[in-house]
Amino acid sequence: MPLDEAFIDTSYMSYTIIKDKRVLRDSYIPDTLPGREEQIFQFSRILSDLLVDQPPSDVAFIGKPGTGKTAVVKHVIKKYRNEYPNLRAKFAYVNCSQATTAYRVLYQLNRSLGVLVPPSGYPFDVLWDKFVDAYMTSNSRLVIVLDEVDLLVKRDGGRLLYALTRLNYDLPEELSISLVVISNTMDFLERLDPRERSSFEPNRLQFPPYNHPQLYQILRQRADLGLKVGTWEDEALQYIASRVAQESGDARRAIDILRMAAELAENERAEKLTKEHAIMAVDTVNEEEVSITVRTLPLHHRLILAAIADVLERPVVRAGTGTIYRAYEQRASLYGVKPLTMRRVSGILRELESQGLIEIEMQYGGARGNTKVVKKMALPLRQMRNLLAQMGIR
DNA sequence: TATCCACCGGAAGATGGGGTAT
DNA sequence: ATACCCCATCTTCCGGTGGATA
Numbered sequence: 001m002p003l004d005e006a007f008i009d010t011s012y013m014s015y016t017i018i019k020d021k022r023v024l025r026d027s028y029i030p031d032t033l034p035g036r037e038e039q040i041f042q043f044s045r046i047l048s049d050l051l052v053d054q055p056p057s058d059v060a061f062i063g064k065p066g067t068g069k070t071a072v073v074k075h076v077i078k079k080y081r082n083e084y085p086n087l088r089a090k091f092a093y094v095n096c097s098q099a100t101t102a103y104r105v106l107y108q109l110n111r112s113l114g115v116l117v118p119p120s121g122y123p124f125d126v127l128w129d130k131f132v133d134a135y136m137t138s139n140s141r142l143v144i145v146l147d148e149v150d151l152l153v154k155r156d157g158g159r160l161l162y163a164l165t166r167l168n169y170d171l172p173e174e175l176s177i178s179l180v181v182i183s184n185t186m187d188f189l190e191r192l193d194p195r196e197r198s199s200f201e202p203n204r205l206q207f208p209p210y211n212h213p214q215l216y217q218i219l220r221q222r223a224d225l226g227l228k229v230g231t232w233e234d235e236a237l238q239y240i241a242s243r244v245a246q247e248s249g250d251a252r253r254a255i256d257i258l259r260m261a262a263e264l265a266e267n268e269r270a271e272k273l274t275k276e277h278a279i280m281a282v283d284t285v286n287e288e289e290v291s292i293t294v295r296t297l298p299l300h301h302r303l304i305l306a307a308i309a310d311v312l313e314r315p316v317v318r319a320g321t322g323t324i325y326r327a328y329e330q331r332a333s334l335y336g337v338k339p340l341t342m343r344r345v346s347g348i349l350r351e352l353e354s355q356g357l358i359e360i361e362m363q364y365g366g367a368r369g370n371t372k373v374v375k376k377m378a379l380p381l382r383q384m385r386n387l388l389a390q391m392g393i394r
Numbered sequence: 395t396a397t398c399c400a401c402c403g404g405a406a407g408a409t410g411g412g413g414t415a416t
Numbered sequence: 417a418t419a420c421c422c423c424a425t426c427t428t429c430c431g432g433t434g435g436a437t438a
Contacts, residue, residue, distance in 0.1 A: 103422060120422050121413030321401065344426055346402070365434040369400030414421070
């Protein structure tokens with residue numbers, strides 16, 4: 001018997017529940033996607049034009065966060081790459097949340113064609129020409145996936161989309177560019193100006209929120225792959241599934257909760273992941289998420305958040321933009337910085353809303369005027385205060 | 395019916411900080 | 417060193433908005 005065996009403490013191992021942590025992250029893409037069979041079928045069918053060397057039509061994936069849009073795209077593209085290695089087609093995937101400007105998207109596209117250009121400092125036209133040149137000589141059809149395209153369109157107004165679709169008219173028969181755009185909402189299509197809309201009319205693939213049985217299947221799949229046999233109770237999965245189905249149908253969130261529940265169970269050296277762990281995990285995931293986003297917030301965003309807490313503390317006062325702004329001015333002078341303008345603060349309130357840190361409701365009319373009113377924060381006031389205090393704002 | 399209040403949100407320009415090329 | 421680029425963040429400016437009020 002090996003000598004060192006006696007010196008290794010293996011007792012903690014018997015409590016281990018997690019088998020493969022990667023599986024419990026939402027970036028992991030499993031071999032099958034429960035509940036998205038129809039979308040996979042549709043998208044595969046659209047791409048199948050490539051098999052007869054025809055250009056596939058453009059597609060728009062529409063659906064709320066965590067409804068499997070990105071997963072379906074990656075899944076199907078992977079399948080095509082594996083099953084048809086000799087296909088005369090290239091796929092390029094760009095996530096516009098990392099590349100929010102036309103310049104940076106083009107930078108990514110160049111890279112995926114093997115052209116290295118500087119990440120900034122170059123004239124846009126040069127990047128465009130390089131891209132076109134590189135594509136012309138590639139001798140294959142191109143499918144460009146633009147994930148979170150609404151972020152790009154918001155800034156760029158869709159000029160890049162227009163340029164890319166227009167390019168098709170100048171290409172020879174055997175070349176083509178097809179766009180697959182992914183978006184949370186449909187309103188980015190309305191943001192495009194009329195000229196663009198007439199040349200860009202994608203097929204629409206809807207991604208509805210997952211329901212309870214679908215979420216259960218997803219969790220079941222992750223548990224089977226990522227957790228050890230017999231270390232979890234079915235009830236826990238059912239609880240997460242029903243909870244998430246009610247509030248959002250967001251699979252990403254369900255998977256997060258499952259992972260957190262498993263970690264909680266391990267931490268207290270439980271033998272099994274139970275429903276109680278799942279219940280606790282819901283709150284913990286919330287806290288963790290908020291804490292992470294608040295930590296990355298710039299100074300003035302934090303001051304505004306603190307000002308909102310100040311105002312909400314006095315329930316008599318309406319937490320409208322004006323009141324919040326005056327509280328923020330005090331915070332700023334206390335902190336010794338020059339306050340931003342009201343226009344800017346108004347915009348930041350919207351930013352905080354879209355980051356899920358506050359809830360806003362519009363109130364129209366009256367002598368009090370039109371204003372945003374903050375209804376509540378993502379965490380109880382005390383917790384939010386603590387968080388801000390940790391960052392020197394008290 | 396006109397006006398006003400108190401804020402909304404688009405557009406455009408300023409600012410400052412990153413970069414490249416010569 | 418100089419002359420260009422890109423770009424996020426703010427400021428400035430300004431035409432809405434809709435019930436309350438005169």
